[in-house]
Amino acid sequence: MMLFGLLLTLGVAVLSVGLRTFHNSYAQKAGALGILAATFLAVFFATDHWIWGLVAALAWLFLPWLEILTRIRALRLPKEKQLRPKSPPPSDTFPALSEITREIEDERYIYVSDAGWDWEDYRQFFRLFYREEDRAQAAICLNEQRDFSFYYLRISSRTKDGTVWTTWNYPLSYGLNLSPAFRINRQRPDRSFWQLDQTHREFLRRNKVDPA
Structure with a gap:
């Protein structure tokens, strides 16, 4: 036995x-x-x-x-940060990047660029997408500090008055104060991009938002 x-x-x-x-x-x-x-x-x-x-x-x-x-x-952040073109992380650091990219492109988003910034031992990577039909912006966001890292997905739509309507699955309690121009629709971290996209559409319809 x-x-x-x-x-x-x-x-x-x-x-x-x-x-x-x-x-x-x-x-x-x-x-x-x-x-x-x-x-x-x-x-x-x-x-x-x-x-x-x-x-x-x-x-x-x-x-x-x-x-x-x-x-x-x-985790510490600088007061100001500027995104620059950045190479994607290696597959052993972010193995799901390619699969998530395919999921986003399956929803008719077009890849735009990879960007990010480094500050001391803190790093951020963003893969950015855009969908022409409803002018929605999507991003894969990876945060790293030392050996601690996490990623989340974000979909944003901007109205003519400058308000940004965002759906994301940020997994932690967000400690920074958001501008009044931001409206956040927070979802569970385990949601797929397709689910986030559907939820974002409903978020806009519910609030009668017409993206600029």
């Missing part, structure tokens, strides 16, 4: 790590679930108590929050 548990745990762990190497979000999510399963199995077979296995697996879910709570206050 002990040997069976060891082999089963190793098999699940190796498969999970392998799935995480694919440049496909579904494979990576399956790999993440596999890591949770491998953790559960390892602790379960070691303690012979399923509750401890469950606790160990769930502990993985709290690690990102621990990192956010301990590091987010250390």
